[in-house]
Amino acid sequence: MLITPAIVALQLIALSVTGTVLLASSAAWTLLRRWDIASGSETQVRLERRTYLISTLLGFALGAELLSLLLFVHTAESLSSQFVGAMCATGVLNINAFGFPTLLLKIVLFFLAALWLLLNRVDNQGFDYPLVRVKYGLLLAMAPLAVLEAVVQTRYFLGLEPEVITSCCGSLFSAKGKSVAAELASWSARPALLLFYAMAGLLLGIGLAFRRWLWLGPLFAAGSLLTFAVAIAAIIAFLSLYVYENPNHHCPFCLLKAGYGYVGYALYLPLFAATAAGLSAGVIARFRQRSSLRAVIPGEVRRLTGLALAGFGLFYGLATGLIVRSNLLLLD
Amino acid sequence: MIELTEVRKVFNQGQPNECPAVRSISLTLARGGLTVFKGPSGSGKTTLLTLVGGLARPTSGRITLEGRLLSNLPERFLTEVRRHTFGFVFQQFNLIHGLSVLENVMLPAYPLGRQHRALVNAARELLDRFGLGAKAASRVEWLSGGEAQRTALARALINDPAVIIADEPTANLDSALSRDVLTLLGELAAQNRTVLMSSHDPRVFESVRVNRVIELHDGRIVEDRSC
Numbered sequence: 001m002l003i004t005p006a007i008v009a010l011q012l013i014a015l016s017v018t019g020t021v022l023l024a025s026s027a028a029w030t031l032l033r034r035w036d037i038a039s040g041s042e043t044q045v046r047l048e049r050r051t052y053l054i055s056t057l058l059g060f061a062l063g064a065e066l067l068s069l070l071l072f073v074h075t076a077e078s079l080s081s082q083f084v085g086a087m088c089a090t091g092v093l094n095i096n097a098f099g100f101p102t103l104l105l106k107i108v109l110f111f112l113a114a115l116w117l118l119l120n121r122v123d124n125q126g127f128d129y130p131l132v133r134v135k136y137g138l139l140l141a142m143a144p145l146a147v148l149e150a151v152v153q154t155r156y157f158l159g160l161e162p163e164v165i166t167s168c169c170g171s172l173f174s175a176k177g178k179s180v181a182a183e184l185a186s187w188s189a190r191p192a193l194l195l196f197y198a199m200a201g202l203l204l205g206i207g208l209a210f211r212r213w214l215w216l217g218p219l220f221a222a223g224s225l226l227t228f229a230v231a232i233a234a235i236i237a238f239l240s241l242y243v244y245e246n247p248n249h250h251c252p253f254c255l256l257k258a259g260y261g262y263v264g265y266a267l268y269l270p271l272f273a274a275t276a277a278g279l280s281a282g283v284i285a286r287f288r289q290r291s292s293l294r295a296v297i298p299g300e301v302r303r304l305t306g307l308a309l310a311g312f313g314l315f316y317g318l319a320t321g322l323i324v325r326s327n328l329l330l331l332d
Numbered sequence: 333m334i335e336l337t338e339v340r341k342v343f344n345q346g347q348p349n350e351c352p353a354v355r356s357i358s359l360t361l362a363r364g365g366l367t368v369f370k371g372p373s374g375s376g377k378t379t380l381l382t383l384v385g386g387l388a389r390p391t392s393g394r395i396t397l398e399g400r401l402l403s404n405l406p407e408r409f410l411t412e413v414r415r416h417t418f419g420f421v422f423q424q425f426n427l428i429h430g431l432s433v434l435e436n437v438m439l440p441a442y443p444l445g446r447q448h449r450a451l452v453n454a455a456r457e458l459l460d461r462f463g464l465g466a467k468a469a470s471r472v473e474w475l476s477g478g479e480a481q482r483t484a485l486a487r488a489l490i491n492d493p494a495v496i497i498a499d500e501p502t503a504n505l506d507s508a509l510s511r512d513v514l515t516l517l518g519e520l521a522a523q524n525r526t527v528l529m530s531s532h533d534p535r536v537f538e539s540v541r542v543n544r545v546i547e548l549h550d551g552r553i554v555e556d557r558s559c
Contacts, residue, residue: 040393040394041392042392045391045404124408129406
């Protein structure tokens, strides 16, 4: 196992997030069974006090969870020079069977944590704890994932053996392979580009309509997730080729390298933030009829939708700029 | 209207030094009028007033204000209600030393973000009303007991609250000054403000200005009479 400050930080984050989520889960379980806002019982009064403390602690823990995704990817990228065969984060994540599962769990938890934090923000604006059951229900759903992430990440870091010869991104993101990554890499550029921009137009249309008609929430949430998936696919299928100016290099992680101006961070940060905002806006809009939130939700949802559209706009704008400025020609 | 339903407050619950200060009190306090909570030390008067004023939360039970739950409000909402609805007067005055009389009176209004000029005018108006206009620039540590308590009363009124909570406001005053403070509180009650005060001074709860006397003993109501 390698021990670096970043690995220690990631393990500490995983430990504190898991610990906090587990502690909060036991309170959440009691809360879901016994919460009764109309009652003045001792149990209810105690739950009301505890929810305030627990929400505050979870705010810090889940905020750290958001940052841990960035730190994890950055760490994987920075360790690439220490493993034979690794050219970028792909090789480091490929060292054992737990690298990519850790990354996937971190991505899922990133969106769930962002959703929880935004639900909590809205709940705090209602005087009668309007979303308390929703957010603690979500917390219970997140708890097993947080534990799993901590276990898988620990297994991954424990299995980082410097003598292992790993495979580079060229083999995983090759159009000739049989993995999902290879499938994406084998897409031809024209339909992929069409789908990429069609998705942007569709989401923009849904987003503008959603700002006016809040009942379109589920559609906007689904649209944001779909756009995220299409964007990742597009990065692998053609955007990476334009950046590297190489028709066979499909790696989505090499974009994070200094040699490419760290352009990956500029692409991924708005993309992830926009998806989290879009997903949360769609979910939060569902609670617009709760009496204590009627005056709050329209403003919050419009703000989040604006943020999501701005984030996607930034991503698409940068992607388009990279395509236009590239010396590679994929289309006739 | 303020309504208390089965309100209990236990300090250090579950500890060897557990202390039940208020035991299952149900009570309705109509808007307006001067209500005095009387009883010996340790009877629960102060605790009950802090619960009504949202300065503490009950161990169990509910408190409503104008039909809206008060005791379970999240802290940020409770703070808002406290700022707008309640004015507090304390036995020890609790004025901030080092600040002038005027600044002390203005202090509770700062979080509300009122125009400074309007705020200064409102504070001066209150000080004039309580005969303290000439003392506006004085530091509060130079005030006599009666002046300090009238300053505290002016401070309690700066946000124009519907409810005044006064905890033993006459305890540190002589007879004449107690009478003055009681007169001022009676005038506020006559203006349809709800004045709730605690006292174990017979000169207070036997005063003609008092509309209702509630006697507490060991955290329970033992007598409730209208005057």
